[in-house]
Amino acid sequence: MYNLAWAVVLLPLGGFLFAFLPESPRRAAQVCITFTGAAFVLAMVVLLYRVAHVRDNPYQSMVTFWTFDPGTKLQGGFISDFHAQLGVVVDGLSVVMMAVVAFTSLVIQVYATGFMRRDDGYTRHFGAMVLATFAMLGVVASPNLLQMWIFWGVLGAVAYVLVGHWWQREEAASAARRMLLVTGIGDGALLLALVFLFSKLASSVASLPAAPGQAINDPFNFFTLEKLWPAVMGGHVAGSGPRTLILLSLLLLLAAVAKSALLPLHGWLRGVFEEAPAPVTALLSTVTMTAAGVFLIARIHPLFVATPHVLSVVAVFGAVTAVVGAAVALAQHDIRRLLAWSTTSQFGLMFVALGVGASGAAIFQLVAHAWFKGALILGAGSLVTAYRTTDIREMGGAWQTMRTTSRAMLAAAASAAGVVLLAGFWSLSSITAGVLRNEFPNSGHVSDAVKVVLIVCVALTTLLGAIYPLRMVFTATLGDLPKRRGFQPQRVRELGRRVTGPTALLAVLATVGGFMGVPGVRATFTNFVFSGRPPGTGSAVAGLLVTAVLGLLGANIAWALHRGTIKAPDLGRAGAMLAEGLRIDDAYDWAVHHGLIRHAHLVERVDAVDAEVLDELGQGVALAAERGRRWQIGRVDAVTISAFAGAALVAGAIVLGATGHLPGVGATR
């Protein structure tokens, strides 16, 4: 049954290949949706089978598809430990992620059939969507780091096409380039991690007994390495030690930070939100691009557990990002920027969860986030199309005219805010519970100060995170239709059932889907995802209480802010800085432009001098030969021949010198 996982990964690729066969764009979209739908059905089959049989075999099953074994094909010389494998791993984490990715992509594609209806690049859009789905499924199904790197790279390249969909606009093209370049830092860090890992541990992995059912040991396999980390940490593996692991985990953290758009590499996400079509934004910021970073750390969590210092770095990175993201989001009036910062903030929370050892909670939050943020982004896409503006203050009145969208957005925003019993509440409270419980694997390494910082940050993020999504929905949908010049109220209407349906579906899941992961229960989501590992201990009640109180408090503040019963404090310059996203992107642009591009022409000037010098040198060599020259021919030929002769003289002198034929120079024979 687990062999079906193969089909889950490969079906979207088939969709891509067949999408360009039919003439009509509509057919192409149907092909893509059919293939993604089939992948989703199979993913559900695998998931349910896994759920049913988790007691029999709580560990992973690996299906290897292709093996590169230098031992059989390449004799000697070539590094004999270099085994590359492509395959599919079936464990709790991968089956859940496969189902979520396929499902979300399917829903978003259905939305896109309506939303992108009159777009020129319809076929290209759908082809790239399924290809991105394929790449992400390849990432989540990876049994080893090498395959993950390959699919990361593919994902980035496809996302480049997706984000640059409206390439006619200069800004969209810039956003696509920035996205690929910044996430490319992550790819580069992952590549370096691979190279580093291989040079340090490949021989140790090769000397281990081969895993059952495998002829060879894959040096990048997560599950083989998992058993090796503690030994390396203890210094029992020659040539490596704690420093190896710390460096390795820092590299992986850098890769994840770039891909998940955490501070300070978050800038690309804003471009995606502002310039890409809404379906692309929804796909990239929920289950593919940003999710890949969180997934990487969740997958290789045992490495971080072995290096607890880095684990607390992960948590602090996440906490700072979460608070800053939430604060900046609160200061935004642009709906797309607000959602971008809110995504950054939410992914920061997931990193906090990973950092405190509650990796199940991080994946739970990832899934819930896919639902509520997916609904918010899709709904925002409809709103922006209807109002032809991105400023929420210029919207309003959609509650009557766009009934489904506005209600779906309210439900999703309430879920994001952590209002009691909604999906976001359960996921947030499992993160809070993880932080409060101090689920640090080796908690002795983390100082109390860090714990306090984390708790304060998470509480602050929960409070702020309850205010901004609700305030956004209140401002954008309640009230009356705006009365500005040139505004066409008749345009404020739903885009059709193919657009509202997916939005509503995601909102419904964001409302009721959380019951699969009620924290503290035995057979719960987090215990399934990481089945085989000891489940978290301790009470979850504190987390539930804190989240419930903060969520309801935040919701009330949002309502009061909307009604005007309380006024937002005027922060002056600090508020302006927040509204502009702390100007971090501007600082980068300034540094690149003034530090690099403005002075880059110096290289060419140096090269011109270099060429002159070489010319002189060539002529100098030529002159040396010209002394004995008798014949007269064209200038170019003369220079060339003389250069040849001169160089021959020099070379001959070196030869004679080296062989000892010149007195006093070179080696003795």
Add this chain to the structure above:
Amino acid sequence: MTNLLHVIAQAAPLPINPGAPTNPAAPTAPTTPTAPPFPTVLLTALIFSALACALIILFLPERTKDERGRIRIMGLVGTLIPLLFTLGGLNFQMGQEFSGGTISFEEKHSWIDAFPIHATYHLGVDGISLPLLLLSTVAFTVAAIAAWRNDSRPKLFYVLLLILETGVNGTLCSLDYVLFSVFWAMELVPTFLLISIWGGTRSARAAQRYLVNGAISVALLLGAAMLLAFKSEQGSFDFDLTNTVTLVKAIGYAGFWLTFAAFALRLPVVPLHTWMIDAASEASPAVAFLITSVLTRIGAYGMIRICLGAFPGGAGRFGFVLAVLAVVGTFWGFVGAIGQSDVRRLLAYSTLGQMSVVLLAISVGQAIALNGAVLLMVASGLGTGLLVLLTGTIEDRARTRDLHRLGGLAWQMPRLTALWIAGGLTAIGVPLFAGFAAEFMVFTGSFPVHRWATVLVMLGMLLNTGVLLWTIQRIFFGPAKEAFARIKDATTLELFYLVPLAGLALLLGVFPGRLLPIINNGVLSVVSRVNGGS
């Protein structure tokens, strides 16, 4: 020219070992399935078929349109025959069993026996030269088609192109220093004329720089060859015999630096790279394509084959210097490219950055890195070559290659945009495009030896990625421009040579492992000398 005719005239009647087994190491065990007897003149035919076609073209008139068409077809035939021979040889090799460092399709005849010099007409290919031979023959075929519409003196163009191809293929196949230098020198004059006659306004100077550089490199190479010949039996210049020579340390180092300088002039290595920037930006597109994607690779080939193979002592001793040069090269290429507004110069600087990865692999001299280097040369040759050709097609239409004036071209040419993006993704090594596996192998091999250099080169490659992406954006994206409203998308002829190039790049990316057994077989012989040598 007369020299070469001499070669043919002498080589034919003097077969020393007619019917020699193609694979001298294999037939020790009689049970192994013996290979079908392949004609041992394969390489001679491969190399000189181009020259023969050039000779035929010399006698064709070019007055009317039909006559010029006939010349073009003959030129294409002259490039297709070597390609077919290469594919045949490659196909034959794929089905072979491999054992350490075998030379295939070997031909050996005595050639010059004047007293101090014993040169042989010794041809053969192994895993290093065969993939590059594939690159070279594909590139020449593409160049012959790419220059189809060029109506100024097609006769001279195709004659020179075919002579150049003879020189390049000959360099890749020769296993004798004298023969190698003859072919190496044979590339000079045709390239010089190809650059200067069909090039841009400043092409004469660029061509002259190329020629002077080339002449110096031939002289340096011959000097190094003499070092070996003095030490070998009877002053032989044959690779087989000179490879057995043991050199005193100082002589080994001197030879290493001589040959390194000779090939660094071609690779190119900073600060000897300026000819390449000039030549690649001033030559006509087809010629610039050959310069960036073939001629530079021949330099790297020579470095692997001769610097590492013949002077392994120096490679072990001075690897660090080479690694530093590689780092300088990547960053020099990056900064040079980011400051450019001329697309062709930008691509030339970007090529400089990419070839630095090959130089990094050479500085290590280990199996996995060199395997990666050979694969990377083929892959990035296809990728960058595609970009250079595309620049030519754009320049042809937009009448400019200034990035400040280009923009929004994707409106008019979606197909060329897609091809450019494919070429760019290949050049920067995105997974599943050719080059990603190669870069991974190079870095895996080089990291344990030169850690910081590897990290820095990786960083440089990432920055190069940014430059290429920015270039794509500046040429193709953004609002449509009035000036380019009448531009047409790719013609069938252009798709005819651009799409196969992109397809080959994708094929190599999806199945990088197919060529590896062959490449590894060739790399092993070099590596064993580097490891065994002092």
